[in-house]
Amino acid sequence: GSTATKGTPAPGRTLTVFAAASLTESFKALGRTFEAAHPGVKVTFNFGASSALAQQITQGAPADVFAAASPATMKTVTDAGDATAPKTFVKNRLEIAVPPANPGKIVALKDLANAKLKVVLCAPQVPCGAAAIKALGAAGLKVTPVSQEQDVKAALTKVELGEADAALVYRTDVKSAGDKVKGIDFPESLKAINAYPIAVLAKAPQAALAQEFTQLVTSAPGQQVLQQAGFEAP
Amino acid sequence: MKTISASPRGRVPWVLLVPALLGLAFLVLPLAGLLIRTPWPTMGTRLAQPEVRDALGLSLFTATLATLVCMVCGVPLAWLLARVSFPGLRLVRALVTVPLVLPPVVGGVALLLVLGRRGLVGRWLDSAFGITLPFTTAGVVLAEAFVAMPFLVISVEGALRAADLRYEEAAATLGASRWTVFRRVTLPLVAPGIVAGGILCWARALGEFGATITFAGNFPGRTQTMPLAVYLALETDPQAAIVLSVVLLAVSVAVLAGLRDRWIS
Amino acid sequence: MKTISASPRGRVPWVLLVPALLGLAFLVLPLAGLLIRTPWPTMGTRLAQPEVRDALGLSLFTATLATLVCMVCGVPLAWLLARVSFPGLRLVRALVTVPLVLPPVVGGVALLLVLGRRGLVGRWLDSAFGITLPFTTAGVVLAEAFVAMPFLVISVEGALRAADLRYEEAAATLGASRWTVFRRVTLPLVAPGIVAGGILCWARALGEFGATITFAGNFPGRTQTMPLAVYLALETDPQAAIVLSVVLLAVSVAVLAGLRDRWIS
Amino acid sequence: MSLDAHLVVRRPAFDLDLALTAAPGEVVALLGPNGAGKTTALRALAGLAPLSAGFVRLDGTDVRALPTELRPIGMVFQDYLLFPHLSAVDNVAFGLRCHGARKGAARDQARDWLSRVGLSGCEAKRPGELSGGQAQRVALARALAVRPRLLLLDEPLAALDAHTRLEVRSQLRGHLADFGGVAVLVTHDPLDAMVLADRLVVIESGRSVQEGPPAQVARHPRTDFVARLVGLNLYRGFASGHTVALDPGITLDAAESLDGPVFLTFPPAAVALFRSRPDGTPRNLWRTRISMIERHGDRIRVHLDDPLAVAADVTAAAVAELGLIEDSQVWAAVKATETHAYPA
Amino acid sequence: MSLDAHLVVRRPAFDLDLALTAAPGEVVALLGPNGAGKTTALRALAGLAPLSAGFVRLDGTDVRALPTELRPIGMVFQDYLLFPHLSAVDNVAFGLRCHGARKGAARDQARDWLSRVGLSGCEAKRPGELSGGQAQRVALARALAVRPRLLLLDEPLAALDAHTRLEVRSQLRGHLADFGGVAVLVTHDPLDAMVLADRLVVIESGRSVQEGPPAQVARHPRTDFVARLVGLNLYRGFASGHTVALDPGITLDAAESLDGPVFLTFPPAAVALFRSRPDGTPRNLWRTRISMIERHGDRIRVHLDDPLAVAADVTAAAVAELGLIEDSQVWAAVKATETHAYPA
């Protein structure tokens, strides 16, 4: 099957969406909705790390829409002139993820400062790490993690496998992990909300469709799908 | 009548057996860990998903093609490094290891810089021939070949260096040109090394992730290979990721167990 | 007096030279792309950053240690696969390639499942000896060794298969035990193959990213190797990532160019 | 050390089935045409070729289950098999070190052995830098250095120049005489075999066809191979008294009087050729055809074929005088006193 | 094809400097002790060993700049170097295919060559499954099959059994006689050299020490190596008429009358030994010491050393009668008619 699809043009028009990996499930659902509403149009997704997608776009990737997991990565694209006027379409909030049994007996953010606990945070370079620093700073806490993870999924994995007693991750991630981790909400998370921007790209081959897709994402039905996955309205 | 073995080749010495078994356990136990965690009941339904089959097929196809590309270019390159002396040989030999050390994602970026639509060579390919490589299946093959070729080159070069040069001399006295010597004497003599290199190359290409996703993107059916599918599955459903990995493993182990002994003997 | 070469070894045939040069260009051009994009003026300040030096030092240290671990276990394992026949040999040989095919992140997960705090073996290590491997430098070494060992094993096995067994027979008639034969005859005879395998192993360990970050995490000075630093730099500052990659490359090319020819000759 | 072995090695197109015994101190030479199984027999003794059946007893103990390295052997291979990564002296020291000698001591002894085979000065050379003959001498020194009790030599002198060969041969003889072990020697040179061996075992197609002390084998060959080796014409026949009836219907008179199946031999030099039927009545006289004439150094060998294949040595003068040419008819005569018969 | 070469190969511990010429059709035998540089000379002719200086002219054209594969050569290596991955027939066919033959034709020819060297039936065997002698014959067939114009043979008969050796030698002779090219043959067997070669070149330490037709070299050896090879005692001396003064202060009478520096030879069999000074006045008589007694087959060789190193062949009866033992004093006499002098 793989050879057959190679280079074969879609029968109708194809909309290409570059989206952060964390949007995979919700965007796939939105894509199906979009296709249903636009017969003959096929939506193809390129999910990956926002930063890698940004690299691809600045190197001339033929994309129509870019949905990033942080304003910073979107900025590298707009700075390069490949997109203008990004819009925030969802926000994401931190939660404390702990193993279901909660061996560290964690109930609030300040418990993470306990030096005996193995806490993992995201690296400061990635959005969830930046958010964690903001939240901890707001709470005036100093937490020494055992690891600064490359992305939020890596942090979550550590908790799922019981390697870490706690991690600061997004609500959406806690939600997608189901019953393998327990999420603990904490008030300071309001101080560290991460925004997801979306933009139509400057050289989009299907600019009109791209515009419609971003409208779908920001529309009420679109927001409903996203909020089911744990995102919050912008 | 049963053959009595008259040449029992001594005991396998402990000092070799113990580290070998340790090494084997180290390589195989994590796999056991994975297998224990695999949600077997869902296996069937996963395998039935067309996306999984697409990804698996694409992986096998691109890895095999990438291995062919590597063979065609890499074996001659290894020969050049092992048999011809030219100025700068040492540097070239060290440069060949570059893609090995380069974090694959950076390798993907580097490929974009050269072969991307705005890249050094890619710009020209685009304007002259209308060829763009990124985000195509051909791009996947290139990304995999870039990452996997050094494995082939280095192990084949090692095999060439260990080969007895005098057979090549004998072939020359029989009127064989260097090409004939290469084809009819050198290649068969270092066949085990080439098989080993090919396996390394194929397996590395099959497992390649970073350079592929960066250079070729992650489009199902076109550039989404199994490792990419695993990566996305990890985002949404870690169990599914394990299942996909196990499928990839099972297929590759089966292919290797099936093919390799045929090549070797 | 200058030596007149009386044995000009024919021309290098085109059919070998062209693909070899193509292959070389393919491997080296992306590097050139990187170098062109490198913001050279900032190089000095980057290198002066203690974090970069830490990461580089840690990378070299762990890759070297991982290579040693792989040598100690992997060479005997390769010998076992090449010289001893036992039931299940084919399967074991195929299983050895598993870590090669496994997407490294999944490899890291698999390692956690076995050697993590709650892992099959890790649980016992923890309770009996108080040893936990994840998030430690030892964990980095293990993760790198896990990913890199197959390269060593497979290329050494290839070299062993290509070696002339009769020298080992001759050694046996002189009273050499299998261990002595291995140490004093087999090893020196396949030295080029072992060097090649060692290089593959070291380079792969040096460039290892996925399994390391998954199993050992990412903490500057303790588990943050260069590839991890590069990856994180890519998130915020692609230029910095390129600089770091180039540093990693320069160091590894220098090490390889310096050491390898010494081993080879 | 005594040897008592029954070596059975089965291969798709070849079977070795050889009983081999040797008393302590005895040197046994294996002779036989190319591909007869001599190397295979040595390899079986060394434990390098698996026995399909049979046994190898050294001093009464069966060592069949013993791996090669535990057998008290030394072996010189037909193609030397010097370790290419070790210098000559380290090649020789290898076995000594395997038998527990310290590095320095082993090297000293090895140097000693090298000088005994005339290679002082080549100590540091790698096998790739040795000439063929030098390599063979290193291989010999390497095998002798471990002072084996069963010494297996596969054409150990084949690559040596004529003079060195004489020297190494006489050294080897001294060495073999000294040591109480058994030596099994493969050689193609009848002189080597005669000089070095106490007993010859002739193998053809994997089977022993004749055994005995060198002189006896040389006098009483029992196969064409041995006959040619020692330079005799050999025939099978049926004797009644002095008269032996050969297969092609010819009768010859022999010096011995026997009855029943016999072998009959005479040297090529005992054959006289005549253009026409000679006068007198030499009884061993027949008409025959010259199939080939060869010059060997200063003597000329004439091959006769019909009715009896005979080699005759004549002088160049005779060839010229008689005008011998290939395909012509001549009369051949052999004196009965030079014709030798013994029971088959 | 004529050959005119000056081969200079410099190595750390060894120098070859050899002028070698051969007329079309000529067979040149290189003789010399182990390590003399024979193999090196062949490799230099083949273009496998780089010349430090000199030239290799074939029919007048210098082929020094020509790579091995373009030289019209065929080579038999001392250790055969059969391709281990090809069957015997494919080994022989290899060169034919390199010279443009189709696969089928090459195989047919190769089978033909194999049967000529007596190996029909071994076609499908891999080198690892051939015996040493079989391998050597395959190597010979492989080199001959390409019908080279310069044939380089490095001890091509060393591993053959005595009978096969005779056969292959006579075939080789026929072959060499047929073909108009030049053959350079390295051998340790004087008989091979005598039978096969038109001219001998004796090399010692990389230098030619004597050249000439076999018979002349055999009669007039000029170095100890050659003398031993052909079994003569050789001395340097200064002649005045029939009297030759040798270095140790002994004078011997020779058959020839010469003046100036000469070589003097006599065969070991020409030496008579006496317990006490014999009566009469044989002029070539001196008192000497027995250093060693050796049995070679059926004759006994007595080595005398002081004042002149002489080999003497005597009968077993003489040894017993005279009670010859090592280290005892005897009188040695040589008839002047058997003593042969020629200018040095």
Ligand SMILES: Nc1ncnc2c1ncn2[C@@H]1O[C@H](COP(=O)(O)OP(=O)(O)OP(=O)(O)O)[C@@H](O)[C@H]1O
């Ligand atoms: N590994 C093998 N596999 C199959 N056949 C073999 C193998 N080795 C030898 N043979 C065959 O077995 C027979 C005996 O071989 P062997 O080497 O013992 O002969 P040999 O008496 O040593 O001869 P030579 O004097 O030529 O060295 C030959 O016909 C040979 O072709």
Ligand SMILES: Nc1ncnc2c1ncn2[C@@H]1O[C@H](COP(=O)(O)OP(=O)(O)OP(=O)(O)O)[C@@H](O)[C@H]1O
């Ligand atoms: N590759 C080499 N490097 C250095 N020295 C070498 C090399 N090959 C041979 N020699 C030396 O050169 C000399 C001549 O060697 P060569 O092989 O030509 O001798 P040869 O006449 O063929 O002797 P043999 O009769 O023993 O085969 C020897 O002393 C040998 O040790």
Ligand SMILES: [Mg+2]
């Ligand atoms: Mg043999």
Ligand SMILES: [Mg+2]
């Ligand atoms: Mg030689």
